[in-house]
Amino acid sequence: MKFSLIICTYMRPGSILRLLNSVKSQDVYPNEILVIDGSIDNNTENLLKARKILNLKYYKVENEQRGLTKQRNIGVELVNKQNEIICFLDDDIVLKPNYFKQIISTFNQFPDAIGVGGAIINEAVWKELDENKSKDFKYYYRDGYYRDLGARNVLRKIFGLLSCKPPGIMPKYSNGFSIGFYPPNGKTHQVEYFMGGVSGYKRSLFEKISFSEYFDGYGLYEDMEFCLRASRIGKLLLNTGAQCFHLHDKAGRPDYFKYGKMVVENGWIVWKLKYPNPDIKSILKWNAIVILLSLIRIKNGIINREKGALRDAFGRFFAWIKLPFKKPDYFYQKRKSEVTLPS
CATH class of the missing domain: 3.90.550.10 (Spore Coat Polysaccharide Biosynthesis Protein SpsA; Chain A)
Structure with missing residues (x-):
């Protein structure tokens, strides 16, 4: 080909x-x-x-x-x-x-x-699973391998907010596993x-x-x-x-507040694209995940002194509070736009 x-x-x-x-x-x-x-x-x-x-x-x-x-x-x-x-x-x-x-x-x-x-x-370390070793709550297991679940996913697991679908498949409340969870x-x-x-x-x-x-x-x-x-x-x-x-290059990325806004607003868009009419349980879970991940970013900013984490969190909360009153206008735009070629 x-x-x-x-x-x-x-x-x-x-x-x-x-x-x-x-x-x-x-x-x-x-x-x-x-x-x-x-x-x-x-x-x-x-x-x-x-x-x-x-x-x-x-x-x-x-x-x-x-x-x-x-x-x-x-x-x-x-x-x-x-x-x-x-x-x-x-x-x-x-x-x-x-x-x-x-x-x-x-x-x-x-x-x-x-x-x-x-x-x-290069974004996760996978190890072969020893069948005689008992499974640990903080690890993710698939196809005879395991990797760290990650702190935020461990918290989601504790609160029953972790996806039950395979990686690359969106659950009803969105926020599924990325394909990086395939070994x-x-x-x-x-x-x-x-x-x-x-x-x-x-x-x-x-x-x-x-x-x-x-x-x-x-x-x-x-x-x-x-x-x-x-x-x-x-x-x-x-x-x-x-x-x-x-090899992540931070050049050209937006400020942290705008990034946090996009996480929530664009995350809402893809959720609604896949599930236009989610049930109440899924709605509650989606909102709970937004709050939980925003609180984690606040913790990262205050306790871990992570640069930009607080602005990220504020962007997420801003978008979340705004959503009930003003939805992103994505669904009102044409799917296939005319393309103007460079001169």
């Missing part, structure tokens, strides 16, 4: 160069690489033009075109129409050499799959959502839907929103053998 790679970037020249160096080492190389740059300076452009990277095409967008979902939609419009698969990578990702080989082989193995996600392997053992799983920054889709999907430009700028939950709509059209798979590293 021929495939295109789209990398959307903003003010991260060092990160994107590191990513492209890992792309060079791939067992299977993209037929086309499109860099859609929203930077307000020319550092990324100058860096890439000074290097010869096979099949690379660079596009600089204007101010009104800037933002992750807008830049992705522009990239989709610009890809070679002969390529069957469109892959997306965040600019702070580093790939293992067989990443694309695993993604493309999954599409070949499962012809009915419309999207395939990869696995980030990186090479297995493939059917899911409802995965991380859009390490993903690939059939190009034909974009004839029906596009990325929602409601999620302006940095975005949050925009990948889950897109995946939930895509999963109504075809099968989404996670291949834990398509492995990479996420």
Whole structure:
């Protein structure tokens, strides 16, 4: 299968160069690489033009075109129409050499799959399970492996607010397990959502839907929103053998208050997208999780002196208090927007 790679970037020249160096080492190389740059300076452009990277095409967008979902939609419009698969990578990702080989082989193995996600392997430590060892409350167990559940999930477990669904499947009160809760053992799983920054889709999907430009700028939950709509059209798979590293780059991220607001508001959107009319029990659980996670952020700020944690918490509470009176206008916007290409 021929495939295109789209990398959307903003003010991260060092990160994107590191990513492209890992792309060079791939067992299977993209037929086309499109860099859609929203930077307000020319550092990324100058860096890439000074290097010869096979099949690379660079596009600089204007101010009104800037933002992750807008830049992705522009990239989709610009890809070679002969390529069957469109892959997306965040600019702070580093790939293992067989990443694309695993993604493309999954599409070949499962012809009915419309999207395939990869696995980030540096954000959790998995250990093989000793069958003679009793299970611990603070660990998460799956497929013969276990990992730390994490402090916030342990608290949710204590209060009966932890998801009973497999990772990548949203429970009725939302707040499910991310796909990082699948061990990186090479297995493939059917899911409802995965991380859009390490993903690939059939190009034909974009004839029906596009990325929602409601999620302006940095975005949050925009990948889950897109995946939930895509999963109504075809099968989404996670291949834990398509492995990479996420080397978090804080450059280009919003302030903590705005981030906290987005956690609640955008989280509400994806919940309502999946479950438009949740029952009372699910509503109570969703709200309880918002309060619990906000209180944890307050604790992080006061006791742990974590930078920005209090502003994050205040943003969450602000959005939560506002929700009953003013809902996000996401559901009033068109799903498929017209795309203006960079000049």
